[in-house]
Amino acid sequence: MSKLYLHHYWTSPFCEKIRLLCGYLGLEWHSVRTTTIMPRPLLTPLSGGYRKVPVAQIGADVYCDSSMIARAIAEYAGDKTLYAPGFAATRVADTANTDLFRLMTALSFRPEAFGSVFNHPDDRMGGGGKSGDGESGGGSAIERFIADRADLDGKGYFMKIKPEMAQSTLLHWLTELDSSVGSGFIFGDTPSIADFSVYHPLWFLRKNPYNAPIIEAYPNVLRWMDTLAAFGHGRIIESDGEAALAEARASEPQKVEPVVIGVDAKPGDPVSVTPTDYGQVSVEGELLTADPYEFAVRRTTDETGTIVTHFPRAGFELKQLASSNQESA
Numbered sequence: 001m002s003k004l005y006l007h008h009y010w011t012s013p014f015c016e017k018i019r020l021l022c023g024y025l026g027l028e029w030h031s032v033r034t035t036t037i038m039p040r041p042l043l044t045p046l047s048g049g050y051r052k053v054p055v056a057q058i059g060a061d062v063y064c065d066s067s068m069i070a071r072a073i074a075e076y077a078g079d080k081t082l083y084a085p086g087f088a089a090t091r092v093a094d095t096a097n098t099d100l101f102r103l104m105t106a107l108s109f110r111p112e113a114f115g116s117v118f119n120h121p122d123d124r125m126g127g128g129g130k131s132g133d134g135e136s137g138g139g140s141a142i143e144r145f146i147a148d149r150a151d152l153d154g155k156g157y158f159m160k161i162k163p164e165m166a167q168s169t170l171l172h173w174l175t176e177l178d179s180s181v182g183s184g185f186i187f188g189d190t191p192s193i194a195d196f197s198v199y200h201p202l203w204f205l206r207k208n209p210y211n212a213p214i215i216e217a218y219p220n221v222l223r224w225m226d227t228l229a230a231f232g233h234g235r236i237i238e239s240d241g242e243a244a245l246a247e248a249r250a251s252e253p254q255k256v257e258p259v260v261i262g263v264d265a266k267p268g269d270p271v272s273v274t275p276t277d278y279g280q281v282s283v284e285g286e287l288l289t290a291d292p293y294e295f296a297v298r299r300t301t302d303e304t305g306t307i308v309t310h311f312p313r314a315g316f317e318l319k320q321l322a323s324s325n326q327e328s329a
């Protein structure tokens with residue numbers, strides 16, 4: 001069985017969702033700590049330029065976006081529970097990953113709360129270190145962070161929600177959640193993808209002393225969060241970006257029957273895949289799969305060998321590119 005690598009940093013809520021899923025699924029994984037801002041020169045060859053974290057890697061298959069990663073690691077673990085509630089659970093998860101996450105960022109990035117946002121002792125903003133990630137240029141740490149996130153959020157996806165509005169809407173979320181998780185999880189006695197996805201923005205709020213009181217008024221939510229946190233992070237093996245690249249070069253991508261539906265491109269056509277929300281950097285490669293769940297592209301570079309990079313279909317746009325034959329015609 002190929003090794004599982006997770007490219008992540010500790011303060012990231014989307015990364016915490018995946019770490020916690022690794023605990024729930026009982027997985028062993030290799031931890032590659034990235035910096036909290038760009039550049040990430042050892043991760044970019046694997047992700048093809050996709051600029052967010054987490055990114056997971058199983059041999060020569062690379063999974064971008066926590067929705068894609070969650071499905072991939074559930075399958076890797078042979079799990080049948082995470083998606084068992086079906087449509088309703090995945091819709092709750094999607095809403096939490098987008099709407100709830102935006103409420104959380106509006107509250108976390110207000111000036112009073114911001115000082116406590118990046119407070120994990122093992123997170124680095126840039127400059128050498130074990131992952132081999134590069135120095136991020138001049139300016140104070142805070143200036144570099146703000147410039148990085150302004151670049152990430154060029155179209156103002158996050159900035160449109162005022163903190164007062166976010167807190168008011170969150171009150172509604174928390175009241176409903178508190179009555180839903182009275183003695184178990186959102187869909188009953190077993191946790192599903194909905195629980196892990198609603199958890200991670202609340203985790204981020206709760207560990208910030210300025211925002212924690214918002215959640216502390218909801219006893220069932222606190223118990224539910226503690227129960228999920230108790231799954232832990234699985235068995236972590238410290239690793240680094242060079243080892244992850246070597247693993248990709250030494251591995252073959254998983255064999256899959258190409259399935260292409262709902263797009264004009266055919267298997268083997270050059271395509272780009274781009275997130276539609278923020279961090280809209282396109283990844284280019286040869287189309288392998290466009291099935292109802294994912295877009296997968298095959299790419300070959302000197303650093304990685306041939307790899308397949310996977311994205312969730314929802315929230316990503318696939319475009320067919322002119323092939324070199326068409327260009328020269």
Ligand SMILES: N[C@@H](CCC(=O)N[C@@H](CS)C(=O)NCC(=O)O)C(=O)O
Pocket residue numbers: 012013014015036037038051052053054064065066067097152
């Ligand atoms: N839809 C993505 C969102 C990931 C995301 O926004 N991650 C944040 C960290 S929590 C990020 O990448 N921020 C910019 C950065 O770290 O460069 C997912 O589900 O993984």
